[in-house]
Amino acid sequence: MRLWTFKRPFQYDGNDYEVKYFFSFTTYTSQLFCNGTLVDESTHLFDGDFKVVEHKFQPNSQTTEPDNQTKEISVSVGYFSWFTVGIQVRESNQSSNTSELIYESHPGKDIHFATTKLEKFNTKLNLPELDNKRKLQSENWKKNKPSIIADIVIGLAFFAVAKITGDLTTAAFTGVSLGLALVVVQRFVKVDLLGGFAVFGTIMLLISALFSIAFQSEYLVQLKGTFMGLISASALIIDGVFNKGGYFGARFERYLNSPIQHKYFVLGLAFISLCKAGLNYSVASQLTEDQWLTYDTFIETPLYLLMFFILIWRAGKN
Numbered sequence: 001m002r003l004w005t006f007k008r009p010f011q012y013d014g015n016d017y018e019v020k021y022f023f024s025f026t027t028y029t030s031q032l033f034c035n036g037t038l039v040d041e042s043t044h045l046f047d048g049d050f051k052v053v054e055h056k057f058q059p060n061s062q063t064t065e066p067d068n069q070t071k072e073i074s075v076s077v078g079y080f081s082w083f084t085v086g087i088q089v090r091e092s093n094q095s096s097n098t099s100e101l102i103y104e105s106h107p108g109k110d111i112h113f114a115t116t117k118l119e120k121f122n123t124k125l126n127l128p129e130l131d132n133k134r135k136l137q138s139e140n141w142k143k144n145k146p147s148i149i150a151d152i153v154i155g156l157a158f159f160a161v162a163k164i165t166g167d168l169t170t171a172a173f174t175g176v177s178l179g180l181a182l183v184v185v186q187r188f189v190k191v192d193l194l195g196g197f198a199v200f201g202t203i204m205l206l207i208s209a210l211f212s213i214a215f216q217s218e219y220l221v222q223l224k225g226t227f228m229g230l231i232s233a234s235a236l237i238i239d240g241v242f243n244k245g246g247y248f249g250a251r252f253e254r255y256l257n258s259p260i261q262h263k264y265f266v267l268g269l270a271f272i273s274l275c276k277a278g279l280n281y282s283v284a285s286q287l288t289e290d291q292w293l294t295y296d297t298f299i300e301t302p303l304y305l306l307m308f309f310i311l312i313w314r315a316g317k318n
Contacts, residue, residue, distance in 0.1 A: 052078035078111035229277025
């Protein structure tokens with residue numbers, strides 16, 4: 001299935017030529033037409049690069065010089081940016097091995113742009129240190145995957161029970177029960193089930209549930225994200241200001257497998273936690289309980305991760 005087609009027309013020796021360059025999910029194809037007739041076609045698979053496609057042909061009414069030197073036309077098609085392609089048309093003399101640029105669809109643009117960029121990128125990817133880093137990240141993912149799945153299961157269970165029963169306190173105690181069950185199961189299995197935020201989340205759910213019972217208010221359960229954000233931000237600010245991020249920064253650095261500026265990262269994470277707390281409070285106080293539940297389950301975490309990855313990028317050491 002074609003996703004997009006670029007058309008680049010040009011004229012040569014009184015004839016109308018057109019390049020049609022299109023791509024699908026797996027391939028890209030360049031076609032050369034002369035007066036509406038296909039004269040050349042080239043298809044390539046996406047294999048980590050964008051090759052500059054070359055079309056070569058001899059015009060039907062080829063011009064012959066007095067010394068019988070035959071001319072050949074070559075059309076080069078390539079990306080001069082990440083979003084569009086350009087063409088260059090050259091006229092070459094086969095006898096003298098000379099070539100002259102006679103047409104550019106985008107004068108001054110480098111149609112080898114994408115090819116060059118991807119070659120450099122692939123070269124960097126093949127460096128030994130990056131291979132080692134990828135292996136380490138793969139090992140860490142295998143190690144952390146069970147705990148991440150546990151976090152997701154507890155969150156979905158909270159959402160499902162709240163939807164079915166309409167009682168946030170019951171949903172909170174369900175999450176607490178699952179969290180405590182993880183602690184028990186962890187004693188009998190080797191995989192790490194508690195390495196994520198399951199324990200911290202369980203504690204905050206328990207606090208929220210107890211408050212909701214004590215004060216007869218499900219609204220306090222909705223504020224669990226606000227409680228978590230404020231507590232996290234407080235701890236991070238203390239570490240960032242008085243310890244230059246030495247505690248949390250060093251531990252996150254091991255988890256991320258890349259060097260970061262500890263103080264910058266920890267204070268940035270504190271800011272994100274405050275934003276998370278404020279957003280949760282706004283949603284809980286301004287929207288309905290059902291809308292808050294949707295936000296808490298499906299919106300808050302992706303939004304947090306987006307800000308978190310931006311912070312990692314900004315706090316990374318060059």
